[in-house]
Amino acid sequence: xxxxxxxxxxxxxxxxxxxxxxxxxxxxxxxxxxxxxxxxxxxxxxxxxxxxxxxxxxxxxxxxxxxxxxxxxxxxxxxxxxxxxxxxxxxxxxxxxxxxxxxxxxxxxxxxxxxxxxxxxxxxxxxxxxxxxxxxxxxxxxxxxxxxxxxxxxxxxxxxxxxxxxxxxxxxxxxxxxxxxxxxxxxxxxxxxxxxxxxxxxxxxxxxxxxxxxxxxxxxxxxxx
Numbered sequence: 001x002x003x004x005x006x007x008x009x010x011x012x013x014x015x016x017x018x019x020x021x022x023x024x025x026x027x028x029x030x031x032x033x034x035x036x037x038x039x040x041x042x043x044x045x046x047x048x049x050x051x052x053x054x055x056x057x058x059x060x061x062x063x064x065x066x067x068x069x070x071x072x073x074x075x076x077x078x079x080x081x082x083x084x085x086x087x088x089x090x091x092x093x094x095x096x097x098x099x100x101x102x103x104x105x106x107x108x109x110x111x112x113x114x115x116x117x118x119x120x121x122x123x124x125x126x127x128x129x130x131x132x133x134x135x136x137x138x139x140x141x142x143x144x145x146x147x148x149x150x151x152x153x154x155x156x157x158x159x160x161x162x163x164x165x166x167x168x169x170x171x172x173x174x175x176x177x178x179x180x181x182x183x184x185x186x187x188x189x190x191x192x193x194x195x196x197x198x199x200x201x202x203x204x205x206x207x208x209x210x211x212x213x214x215x216x217x218x219x220x221x222x223x224x225x
Contacts, residue, residue: 032139036141039150047157048153049082049093050096051161052160052161052162053096053164056118056119057098057119060117060124068191078215079189081215082161089225092131093131094146094150095121096132096133096162098135099114099119135168138172140175141175141179156181158184160173160186162191165190165192166197185205185211187202187215190202
C-alpha cells in the first residue's frame with residue numbers, strides 16, 4: 001500500500017509539473033524577439049500595413065478575452081476602415097495570425113490550436129489579399145515569411161494595427177526596430193486589456209522612436225502621397 005501511494009504521488013507530481021514547466025518554457029520562448037538583418041535603404045518610401053491577431057480567438061465568438069470580445073465591433077470597424085483606405089491607396093496589407101501547435105499547451109487552452117476556429121482571422125475582417133502570415137510567438141517576424149514578403153516588396157515603413165499592445169504588437173514592433181524599419185502605430189487601431197495599459201504601451205512605443213498617428217492623420221498622409 002505504501003509503494004502504491006508513493007507511485008501515485010510521483011504520478012501526480014509529474015502530471016502537475018510537466019504542464020507547468022512546458023507552460024513556463026513556452027511563455028519564455030514566445031517573448032523572444034528576433035534580431036533580423038537591417039533592411040536596404042530604398043530611395044522611395046514603400047509602406048505596408050500590418051494587421052496583427054484580429055482572430056476568432058481574440059475578438060471573435062470563441063474569444064476568452066471579455067474586453068476584446070465586448071469591444072470587437074468598434075475595433076474591427078476601425079481596422080476595416082484602415083484596411084480599405086490603405087488598399088485603395090496601394091499600400092501592401094499583411095495579416096498576421098497566431099496559432100499554437102504544442103499539444104500540452106493546447107490541452108491547457110486550445111483557443112489558438114492549429115486548425116481550430118480561434119486560430120482563424122475574424123470573419124468580420126476585410127480580407128483583400130492572400131498575404132496571411134502565421135506565427136507561433138509574439139514577434140511576427142518569428143515567421144521568416146514576413147521578412148521575405150516585406151523585403152521582396154522593398155517595404156521600409158510599417159504601419160501597425162491590432163492586438164495586443166502589450167504583447168504581439170509590442171513584440172512585432174521590437175522585431176521591426178531590429179530591422180531598422182520606420183514604424184508608425186495607428187492609435188485607434190490598437191487595443192490592449194485596458195485603456196491605461198494601451199496608453200502606457202503607446203508611450204513606450206514613442207520612447208523607442210515609433211511614430212504615433214491617429215487614423216485621421218494616417219488617412220491625410222495617404223491622400224497627400
